[in-house]
Amino acid sequence: MTRIGVLALQGDFFEHIKILRSLDVDALEIRLPAQLDSIDGLIIPGGESTTIVQLIDIYKFREKLIKTITEGLPTWGTCAGLIVLAKKLMDHRPDPLKLMDITVQRNAFGRQVDSFESNIDITGVEGPPFNCIFIRAPIVTQVGKNTEILAKVNNNRAVAVKEKNILGTSFHPELTKDTRVHELFLNMTQ
Numbered sequence: 025m026t027r028i029g030v031l032a033l034q035g036d037f038f039e040h041i042k043i044l045r046s047l048d049v050d051a052l053e054i055r056l057p058a059q060l061d062s063i064d065g066l067i068i069p070g071g072e073s074t075t076i077v078q079l080i081d082i083y084k085f086r087e088k089l090i091k092t093i094t095e096g097l098p099t100w101g102t103c104a105g106l107i108v109l110a111k112k113l114m115d116h117r118p119d120p121l122k123l124m125d126i127t128v129q130r131n132a133f134g135r136q137v138d139s140f141e142s143n144i145d146i147t148g149v150e151g152p153p154f155n156c157i158f159i160r161a162p163i164v165t166q167v168g169k170n171t172e173i174l175a176k177v178n179n180n181r182a183v184a185v186k187e188k189n190i191l192g193t194s195f196h197p198e199l200t201k202d203t204r205v206h207e208l209f210l211n212m213t214q
């Protein structure tokens with residue numbers, strides 16, 4: 025059985041756990057760095073990226089996360105999780121893990137449209153467009169030459185990206201009943 029860990033320091037980790045369990049995956053809340061050795065894939069959930077990064081450093085996760093993910097652990101960041109994985113932010117906070125060759129702009133859709141939904145085609149997701157939920161969402165403003173853009177929203181803004189073993193989405197598939205993006209990630213762990 026595939027074992028997926030969800031970083032459970034802050035944010036909506038339990039929504040991911042519920043979807044994973046509905047797909048018959050052994051889903052585990054990750055609260056200690058050593059637990060990263062026992063999983064086939066990792067999800068860094070949405071929440072508040074400054075808080076998540078602060079807790080990553082307080083609980084001494086940074087070095088272990090960088091090592092394990094660089095060595096190939098399939099990893100998916102949703103929203104704040106995408107910010108945490110980025111190489112560069114347009115903000116001066118937080119200090120991200122710099123694992124994915126992307127530049128990210130936090131809260132990119134402005135205050136008045138902090139949250140919205142949009143049906144978007146995602147490369148690798150079969151069937152009808154995916155209902156993407158954006159909550160104070162970031163966008164990817166620049167990608168490196170090895171980063172693939174899987175989805176874009178209005179004005180060509182990248183909202184789903186993939187680079188080797190890392191997937192990033194600026195929206196929240198865990199807040200829908202549609203399991204297709206989780207399945208896309210599970211395929212990366214096979």
Ligand code: GLN
Pocket residue numbers: 069070071072073074102103104105107130131159160161162
């Ligand atoms: N705006 C949040 C941040 O910058 C991310 C929001 C989310 O994860 N839904 O961390």
